[in-house]
C-alpha cells in the first residue's frame with residue numbers, strides 16, 4: 001500500500017477530567033483516597049512530537065520528493081500545516097516526503113475519510129503509523145511516475161507504480177485510495 005494515511009483535524013477537543021466519583025462513604029474508611037487521577041490521553045501533537053523524524057539538517061537541502069527544490073521552498077509548507085495541497089500531484093509529493101521524513105501529521109491530514117487507513121482516533125492512528133506504517137526498512141529514494149524504495153542495510157530496490165485516487169477535501173486535495181499497478185524487484189508493498 002503505498003502511501004497509506006490519515007486525515008487531519010487535530011482537533012483534540014478537551015478531555016475533560018472524569019468527574020470524581022462521589023466519595024465512598026460507608027464502612028468507616030476514614031477520608032477516602034481520591035480516585036487515582038486518570039491521566040488525560042495525549043494529544044495528537046504530543047504523540048507526533050515523539051516521532052523520530054528524519055528531517056534534513058537544513059531546510060535548504062533538496063526536498064525528499066525529488067522536485068529539485070529546497071525543502072523550505074517545496075513540501076515544508078504542506079508539512080507545517082499552513083498549506084493544503086492544491087493539486088493531486090502536490091498531495092502525492094507532500095505525502096512521499098512526509099513518509100521519507102517520518103512526519104505523521106501531514107499524512108493524517110491528507111488522507112481522505114474514504115481511505116481504508118482512515119481512522120477517527122487520530123492518536124491511535126499516529127501510534128500505529130509509528131509502530132508499523134512508516135516503511136522504516138526503506139529509504140524513500142525518489143518519486144517519479146513510479147516510487148522507488150531502497151532497503152536500508154542493502155538489498156534490491158523496489159519500484160512500483162500506483163494508480164492513486166485523490167479527492168478534493170475542504171481545503172485541498174486528499175489521498176483517497178491507491179492500487180499498486182506494477183512493481184519491480186519483488187516485494188509487494190501492501
Ligand SMILES: [Zn+2]
Nearest residue numbers: 063065074075
Ligand atoms: Zn517536496
